[in-house]
Amino acid sequence: MLKQIEGSRAVAEAVARSRPQVICAYPITPQTHIVEALGALVKKGDLNAGFLNVESEFAAMSAVIGASAAGARAYTATASQGLLYMSEAVYNAAGLGLPVVMTVANRAIGAPINIWNDHSDAMSQRDAGWIQLYAETNQEAADLHIQAFRIAEELSNPVMVCMDGFLLTHASERVDVPGQDEVDAFLPPYAPRQVLDPADPVSIGAMVGPEAFTEVRYLAAERMRQALDLVPAVAADFAGQFGRSSGGLVRPYRIEDAELIVVALGSVLGTIADAVDELRDDGIRAGALGITTFRPFPVQAVRAALDGDHRLRRVVVIERALAPGSGGIVTADLRAAIATADGGAPRPEDTIISTVIAGLGGRPVTRKSLREMLTSAAQGNLPPFSFLDLRSDLVTSELARMRAARRSGPSAENLLRDLGVTAVS
Amino acid sequence: MFQVRFHGRGGQGVVTAAELLASAAFREDRHAQAFPSFGSERMGAPVTSFCRIDDKPIRTHEPVADPDALLIQDATLLHQVDLFAGLKPDGYVLLNSARGFGELGLADFTARYRGERFRTVPASNLAMTHLGRPLPGAPLLGGLAALTGVVSLDAVLAAITDRFTGQVAAGNAAAARAAFEYVAAETAELARAAAQAKERERADA
Amino acid sequence: MPYERIKFYQTGSFAAGNRLLPADLRSVQSSGDRANALTCGHRACQGCGEALGARYALDAAMRATKGKLIAVNATGCLEVFSTPFPETSWQVPWLHSLFGNAPAVASGVAAALKAMGRPEVRVVAQGGDGGTVDIGMACLSGMFERDDDVLYICYDNQAYMNTGVQRSGATPPAARTATTPAVGPEPGNTFGQGKNVPLIAMAHEIPYVATATVADLRDLEYKATRAMDFRGARYLHILVPCPLGWGSAPADTIKVARLATESGLFPVFEAEAGQVTSATPIRRQVPVQDYLRLQARYAHLFRPRERTDVIARLQAAADRNIARFGLRAGPGQPEQPERPPVPVAPHRDTPQER
Ligand SMILES: Cc1ncc(C[n+]2csc(CCOP(=O)(O)OP(=O)(O)O)c2C)c(N)n1
Numbered sequence: 013m014l015k016q017i018e019g020s021r022a023v024a025e026a027v028a029r030s031r032p033q034v035i036c037a038y039p040i041t042p043q044t045h046i047v048e049a050l051g052a053l054v055k056k057g058d059l060n061a062g063f064l065n066v067e068s069e070f071a072a073m074s075a076v077i078g079a080s081a082a083g084a085r086a087y088t089a090t091a092s093q094g095l096l097y098m099s100e101a102v103y104n105a106a107g108l109g110l111p112v113v114m115t116v117a118n119r120a121i122g123a124p125i126n127i128w129n130d131h132s133d134a135m136s137q138r139d140a141g142w143i144q145l146y147a148e149t150n151q152e153a154a155d156l157h158i159q160a161f162r163i164a165e166e167l168s169n170p171v172m173v174c175m176d177g178f179l180l181t182h183a184s185e186r187v188d189v190p191g192q193d194e195v196d197a198f199l200p201p202y203a204p205r206q207v208l209d210p211a212d213p214v215s216i217g218a219m220v221g222p223e224a225f226t227e228v229r230y231l232a233a234e235r236m237r238q239a240l241d242l243v244p245a246v247a248a249d250f251a252g253q254f255g256r257s258s259g260g261l262v263r264p265y266r267i268e269d270a271e272l273i274v275v276a277l278g279s280v281l282g283t284i285a286d287a288v289d290e291l292r293d294d295g296i297r298a299g300a301l302g303i304t305t306f307r308p309f310p311v312q313a314v315r316a317a318l319d320g321d322h323r324l325r326r327v328v329v330i331e332r333a334l335a336p337g338s339g340g341i342v343t344a345d346l347r348a349a350i351a352t353a354d355g356g357a358p359r360p361e362d363t364i365i366s367t368v369i370a371g372l373g374g375r376p377v378t379r380k381s382l383r384e385m386l387t388s389a390a391q392g393n394l395p396p397f398s399f400l401d402l403r404s405d406l407v408t409s410e411l412a413r414m415r416a417a418r419r420s421g422p423s424a425e426n427l428l429r430d431l432g433v434t435a436v437s
Numbered sequence: 438m439f440q441v442r443f444h445g446r447g448g449q450g451v452v453t454a455a456e457l458l459a460s461a462a463f464r465e466d467r468h469a470q471a472f473p474s475f476g477s478e479r480m481g482a483p484v485t486s487f488c489r490i491d492d493k494p495i496r497t498h499e500p501v502a503d504p505d506a507l508l509i510q511d512a513t514l515l516h517q518v519d520l521f522a523g524l525k526p527d528g529y530v531l532l533n534s535a536r537g538f539g540e541l542g543l544a545d546f547t548a549r550y551r552g553e554r555f556r557t558v559p560a561s562n563l564a565m566t567h568l569g570r571p572l573p574g575a576p577l578l579g580g581l582a583a584l585t586g587v588v589s590l591d592a593v594l595a596a597i598t599d600r601f602t603g604q605v606a607a608g609n610a611a612a613a614r615a616a617f618e619y620v621a622a623e624t625a626e627l628a629r630a631a632a633q634a635k636e637r638e639r640a641d642a
Numbered sequence: 643m644p645y646e647r648i649k650f651y652q653t654g655s656f657a658a659g660n661r662l663l664p665a666d667l668r669s670v671q672s673s674g675d676r677a678n679a680l681t682c683g684h685r686a687c688q689g690c691g692e693a694l695g696a697r698y699a700l701d702a703a704m705r706a707t708k709g710k711l712i713a714v715n716a717t718g719c720l721e722v723f724s725t726p727f728p729e730t731s732w733q734v735p736w737l738h739s740l741f742g743n744a745p746a747v748a749s750g751v752a753a754a755l756k757a758m759g760r761p762e763v764r765v766v767a768q769g770g771d772g773g774t775v776d777i778g779m780a781c782l783s784g785m786f787e788r789d790d791d792v793l794y795i796c797y798d799n800q801a802y803m804n805t806g807v808q809r810s811g812a813t814p815p816a817a818r819t820a821t822t823p824a825v826g827p828e829p830g831n832t833f834g835q836g837k838n839v840p841l842i843a844m845a846h847e848i849p850y851v852a853t854a855t856v857a858d859l860r861d862l863e864y865k866a867t868r869a870m871d872f873r874g875a876r877y878l879h880i881l882v883p884c885p886l887g888w889g890s891a892p893a894d895t896i897k898v899a900r901l902a903t904e905s906g907l908f909p910v911f912e913a914e915a916g917q918v919t920s921a922t923p924i925r926r927q928v929p930v931q932d933y934l935r936l937q938a939r940y941a942h943l944f945r946p947r948e949r950t951d952v953i954a955r956l957q958a959a960a961d962r963n964i965a966r967f968g969l970r971a972g973p974g975q976p977e978q979p980e981r982p983p984v985p986v987a988p989h990r991d992t993p994q995e996r
């Protein structure tokens with residue numbers, strides 16, 4: 013049904029239609045509205061599921077692990093500090109091959125504490141063994157959850173659906189919320205291969221030593237390889253049944269003849285599309301490549317998208333997280349993909365890749381700034397690594413101080429000192 | 438695209454108002470997007486929310502920097518927040534106040550804009566009368582419908598009755614209608630005055 | 643001459659109630675050189691019980707330690723409303739790390755002070771009920787069990803307020819929160835859940851455990867001061883009404899807190915080494931309805947019809963508290979141990995007037 017609805021509610025409804033049997037979560041901004049809506053559905057009796065208000069994210073992920081191992085379809089949601097707090101269990105769920113689905117309402121990580129959107133949280137778990145899907149719109153966020161349960165259960169691997177905190181979770185947009193019959197037709201009931209069952213006792217979670225650990229990890233890599241086929245197949249199936257395209261590996265926009273391609277994940281792609289249109293009006297042949305599936309990283313699809321018969325010159329990667337000491341997380345994967353795709357020849361040397369760190373901790377990524385930055389990229393003036401809309405005045409004084417005296421201290425508080433405010437008066 | 442920025446204080450329904458406007462636009466088969474800018478403000482702190490309305494899908498997710506209209510739920514914000522930042526030269530402003538812009542000491546400021554598009558409506562008073570609580574969101578939306586025509590009053594009323602139930606729905610709807618009529622009457626009055634002035638000019642000439 | 647009855651209220655300033663007392667018996671807040679540990683300008687809601695409780699507790703602890711205090715804060719309303727970048731309301735050295743680790747961070751601060759030979763500097767850790775009874779429980783129990791020299795203060799507003807009023811392990815039965823909505827056959831939070839952390843703290847047999855509310859601020863000051871008499875792990879649990887989460891009028895914060903104690907729903911007591919040493923008797927017991935009615939989070943118990951069944955269960959819980967802690971004043975009740983009549987003065991190291 014077509015609705016004007018808050019993203020969180022749309023996701024809650026999509027999750028509810030997926031008939032989860034156990035939902036456990038711990039509140040954290042900006043995930044709260046999703047879980048609250050699900051809690052209300054359960055309490056009202058509209059959704060027949062166990063709903064646990066647990067005492068921490070560690071307990072939330074642990075409880076869905078238990079539920080999934082007992083054969084139930086299980087769901088949780090978190091963000092930021094919460095995702096980090098549950099991290100040990102996040103890895104564990106993947107290692108156990110449990111088809112849990114989790115929403116991550118993307119938010120920055122502290123210190124300094126910050127409740128606003130960027131991708132630091134999900135990116136920190138990129139090697140946990142979960143499939144990671146990033147939603148561009150609330151429609152896609154809702155759709156991805158339905159696909160996620162199917163992907164997770166077909167593959168026996170957990171799936172994380174990432175949606176930008178506030179920008180999507182708290183935005184009211186037009187969403188076609190799938191009906192129960194449609195979802196039932198798309199998503200069969202969960203039929204696990206192994207469950208905890210007195211009728212057929214199995215042991216799950218045994219220790220594996222050097223004799224087989226490598227092989228277990230090899231199989232984890234293999235599952236991810238299989239996901240590269242399954243994710244687009246499920247997306248195609250979804251498009252066939254629901255009549256709209258959501259999910260898949262990558263989403264190209266006007267890249268056919270592009271000489272400048274912006275690569276990004278999540279809701280910023282909408283703003284980028286507007287900027288690309290404007291650049292085209294200016295005579296710059298720009299395009300965009302959205303990466304919907306970040307884990308597994310779709311090497312072939314990325315390479316194919318960047319590898320048309322056009323003479324590609326520049327790729328600008330918009331990074332919504334910073335890897336201090338390394339730079340851009342997406343850039344690293346992209347660079348590897350371009351350098352040597354499976355069996356393919358290396359890219360010509362003339363592709364110039366720039367990393368732009370943007371939109372950290374809720375700093376808006378505006379069309380205006382994108383356009384200026386991309387224009388300078390097209391003119392060859394963009395450095396290999398830069399920050400969008402950096403307030404240089406704020407960092408210059410702190411850098412000067414650091415040069416003058418090597419004394420430790422948290423930089424947020426050092427900035428305070430420079431602003432003339434200190435914690436102790 | 439028509440972009441509205443809402444200013445108010447935590448607890449006044451600033452976010453709800455933006456969502457109601459989006460929902461009203463949706464009812465008229467338009468694309469709309471509403472979202473808050475706030476995060477951790479408590480009751481009473483200044484908060485902002487946004488609404489975009491367009492005939493085609495809205496892709497951008499940036500905050501509204503250059504609004505076509507401002508809805509100001511609390512006149513005490515006038516001296517606290519840069520409310521008019523980015524307002525388009527032909528933009529609309531609807532302020533919750535029983536007093537006019539002149540009385541509020543803003544006559545100089547409004548002179549830079551199209552004066553007939555800067556209006557006040559006693560939204561809190563109307564809400565007190567009809568709803569029993571000083572929540573100015575619904576009446577301001579009724580007023581916005583009258584002032585800009587970007588959505589119809591019917592769509593606003595439908596959005597209200599869809600969101601709320603019982604007396605709350607009825608009270609908000611009545612307050613929205615009253616505000617619509619208040620603004621529409623003032624518009625008619627302004628038009629009459631303008632016509633008379635023109636008439637006089639012509640007579641003088 | 644017109645006759646007017648004068649009521650003496652604690653107003654926390656140089657008001658009548660304080661001025662009529664000898665200087666050495668006045669409250670910490672009445673002193674001009676109080677620390678103002680949490681000073682004005684913070685962003686708490688009107689009528690925030692947590693802001694009030696924190697100010698009284700820390701100012702008393704500051705006086706008891708002659709200003710040699712370091713505070714560690716868990717994530718939560720108190721942390722967020724007191725430090726909106728680039729400002730801070732804290733006039734004590736203050737550290738916020740994470741939501742669930744404040745007790746352990748405080749243990750670390752205490753260990754460092756000991757290692758660096760600064761035993762006179764004392765440590766307070768503080769957090770909301772969620773940060774304390776739920777996510778912080780493991781670290782808290784560890785700090786208790788090791789008897790680390792930290793006073794932990796829990797500001798209990800009975801839900802996760804900072805994230806928009808979700809249920810915590812301290813949310814009382816039947817209360818509506820965002821995750822225990824007032825829908826379905828058993829609206830609000832479930833009966834038979836939740837934990838009593840003062841009792842859990844006592845089970846660790848730490849030197850000092852106390853409960854208090856913002857309705858009796860002299861008692862709160864006394865307990866924060868008294869806690870500083872001890873070395874080792876101490877726990878102070880303060881009931882702090884939250885107008886936003888409870889749906890009470892901002893002006894009713896003190897009243898609601900008082901009714902919580904006078905109904906018996908929130909027992910006020912002290913314990914040393916695992917034994918209750920005093921309990922504040924209820925002067926005039928009120929039915930739980932008097933307390934519930936002031937709060938929208940219980941509105942579903944009165945509308946559309948009065949849920950006498952649910953109210954009776956809450957009354958039974960209050961009655962159990964009254965019996966368990968001996969809260970009924972008057973004959974036939976266990977003797978209350980003598981306690982200094984006015985709280986703040988008796989502390990050994992406290993300079994009476996600075
Ligand atoms: C690991 C982690 N999970 C969740 C959160 C989100 N969070 C921050 S404060 C808070 C609630 C605080 O509740 P409480 O401790 O009762 O303090 P109050 O705000 O009610 O004073 C939550 C859930 C977080 N910061 N870190």
Ligand code: SF4
Binds near residue numbers: 689690692720803
């Ligand atoms: S929400 Fe409650 S605890 Fe938080 S600042 Fe407001 S009144 Fe205080």
Ligand SMILES: [Mg+2]
Binds near residue numbers: 771
């Ligand atoms: Mg709390």
